[in-house]
Amino acid sequence: MIDLHTLRENPKEIFELLERRGVSRDSLEDLVQADRQVRSLFSKRDALRAKINDLSKEVGKAYRDKNSELAQAHIDASKSAGVELELLSQQALEAEHKRNALWMVIPNIPDPKAPIGSSEQENLVVRYWHPENGYSTVLPEVEYSGYKKVAHWDIGIELDILDFARAAKLSGSMFPMFKGSGARMLRALTSFALDQHTDEFLEIRPPSFVRRETMISTGHLPKFADDAYQIEADDLWAIPTAEVPLTSMARDEILEDGDLPIKMTAATPCYRREAGSAGRDTRGLLRLHEFDKVELMVYAKPDHYRETFDEILRRAEDILQKLGLYYRVLDLCTGDLGASARRTFDLEVFAPGVERWLEVSSVSWFGDYQARRANIRYRNAIDQQIYHVHTLNGSALAWPRVFAAILENFRDYDGSVEIPKVLVPYMGGLDRILPISGGVAKD
RNA sequence: GGAGAGGUGCCAGAGUGGUCGAAUGGGGCUCACUGCUAAUGAGUUGACCCGGGAAACUGGGUCCGAGGGUUCAAAUCCCUCCCUCUCCGCCA
Numbered sequence: 001m002i003d004l005h006t007l008r009e010n011p012k013e014i015f016e017l018l019e020r021r022g023v024s025r026d027s028l029e030d031l032v033q034a035d036r037q038v039r040s041l042f043s044k045r046d047a048l049r050a051k052i053n054d055l056s057k058e059v060g061k062a063y064r065d066k067n068s069e070l071a072q073a074h075i076d077a078s079k080s081a082g083v084e085l086e087l088l089s090q091q092a093l094e095a096e097h098k099r100n101a102l103w104m105v106i107p108n109i110p111d112p113k114a115p116i117g118s119s120e121q122e123n124l125v126v127r128y129w130h131p132e133n134g135y136s137t138v139l140p141e142v143e144y145s146g147y148k149k150v151a152h153w154d155i156g157i158e159l160d161i162l163d164f165a166r167a168a169k170l171s172g173s174m175f176p177m178f179k180g181s182g183a184r185m186l187r188a189l190t191s192f193a194l195d196q197h198t199d200e201f202l203e204i205r206p207p208s209f210v211r212r213e214t215m216i217s218t219g220h221l222p223k224f225a226d227d228a229y230q231i232e233a234d235d236l237w238a239i240p241t242a243e244v245p246l247t248s249m250a251r252d253e254i255l256e257d258g259d260l261p262i263k264m265t266a267a268t269p270c271y272r273r274e275a276g277s278a279g280r281d282t283r284g285l286l287r288l289h290e291f292d293k294v295e296l297m298v299y300a301k302p303d304h305y306r307e308t309f310d311e312i313l314r315r316a317e318d319i320l321q322k323l324g325l326y327y328r329v330l331d332l333c334t335g336d337l338g339a340s341a342r343r344t345f346d347l348e349v350f351a352p353g354v355e356r357w358l359e360v361s362s363v364s365w366f367g368d369y370q371a372r373r374a375n376i377r378y379r380n381a382i383d384q385q386i387y388h389v390h391t392l393n394g395s396a397l398a399w400p401r402v403f404a405a406i407l408e409n410f411r412d413y414d415g416s417v418e419i420p421k422v423l424v425p426y427m428g429g430l431d432r433i434l435p436i437s438g439g440v441a442k443d
Numbered sequence: 444g445g446a447g448a449g450g451u452g453c454c455a456g457a458g459u460g461g462u463c464g465a466a467u468g469g470g471g472c473u474c475a476c477u478g479c480u481a482a483u484g485a486g487u488u489g490a491c492c493c494g495g496g497a498a499a500c501u502g503g504g505u506c507c508g509a510g511g512g513u514u515c516a517a518a519u520c521c522c523u524c525c526c527u528c529u530c531c532g533c534c535a
Contacts, residue, residue, distance in 0.1 A: 043493055046504040056516040060461035078515040
């Protein structure tokens with residue numbers, strides 16, 4: 001949620017910034033209006049409550065003075081005020097619901113530096129990185145031999161490390177099954193990434209199923225209920241990302257200034273129904289109902305969000321560089337930004353087999369938007385005041401797409417796939433996965 | 444899964460219908476005393492919402508696990524849910 005105080009006091013600037021992401025001026029005016037209404041009704045209600053409180057105290061006093069006549073008079077007065085209170089409370093709550101409904105749907109105020117645009121077409125490519133040429137700001141010329149232009153689902157079957165048919169038998173489409181060296185490589189990726197991050201980030205293994213309230217506090221419910229898996233008997237929900245448990249860890253807490261920033265990393269499975277994209281990318285590892293991901297999450301002081309943001313992005317990139325994958329960094333435009341984010345950088349890896357850029361990470365700064373919703377605050381050591389923290393997170397990284405990119409990028413003419421050097425120690429020394437029979441090498 | 448006990452402020456812990464935002468102790472902070480530390484004494488010490496004020500501060504409301512109810516009045520009575528602890532059963 002955005003800060004209503006700021007909206008009241010400085011509407012112009014907020015209007016302008018929110019307009020960049022398509023929020024209409026009217027919806028903001030409506031919110032301001034509804035908020036005014038709420039405050040006026042609540043102050044009337046509170047005044048009436050004060051009156052009843054006073055009367056009730058008088059009743060007690062009258063009884064102590066053994067003046068039951070006076071007591072009765074106060075009771076009568078209080079009773080009739082009570083009837084009025086009922087009505088006012090009702091109105092106040094209705095007004096509040098109305099305001100909250102308007103409030104909840106207002107997305108976060110974008111970073112003034114976020115590129116302005118209306119759709120993903122206008123996302124800005126900040127830089128490219130290629131294992132041979134390093135960084136560049138223009139698209140590097142990269143040629144792929146024919147034997148690299150094989151889709152990972154074919155490679156996976158050729159190497160006998162992916163088994164989509166059996167996975168579908170068990171669970172339906174868009175559930176993966178990794179086998180042998182494939183299963184091990186997935187484990188290697190997780191171990192490698194966690195080992196990279198735990199120098200600064202506390203390793204967490206949170207629950208994979210959370211209560212409804214937890215999903216609500218990160219905004220995944222009620223709006224996106226169709227995208228989540230629910231275990232009905234217990235009303236538990238499968239987490240779509242580790243961001244859900246990690247953000248809720250400090251829910252309703254006041255953190256100590258000295259404890260910030262709190263940096264955490266977690267490897268978890270992620271579950272998504274992908275209801276909105278039925279039929280898209282049903283083949284291979286591009287879009288799955290279940291996948292593993294290593295996440296970075298930070299609670300930071302508002303003044304220090306920038307360095308944290310840079311650090312998360314740097315770490316996510318670092319993993320890709322160490323794996324030797326060709327990727328690009330996108331600065332998401334205001335129209336493509338997620339509702340809670342102020343600024344987001346996406347990392348996309350190039351997969352030559354499917355000839356696509358695959359989003360493998362999304363690094364976001366949420367300002368105090370999530371913290372306000374989840375009520376996560378800290379006491380500032382300097383002025384002793386309580387403020388909301390800033391939350392930031394980044395996937396580092398989503399494995400199936402990285403897995404796909406590794407298969408497609410490191411396939412050789414003989415159909416074998418070279419394992420990235422950094423993973424070899426985690427693979428028990430295995431540095432290459434060989435096809436089970438001849439292979440389907442092109443060229 | 445069965446039986447029982449319990450959830451109160453930063454912590455411990457009192458409080459069974461009105462004078463309770465809440466005793467008492469500990470901790471924290473401030474001041475005094477002290478060469479330093481320790482000890483001692485005095486004071487102070489919650490969050491949220493709305494209003495007034497430049498600010499210090501101040502008026503009102505809410506909060507005693509959560510949500511409902513009874514009542515003029517609820518930490519206190521009733522209902523539902525959540526959580527914790529103990530014992531038994533079961534289990535990786």
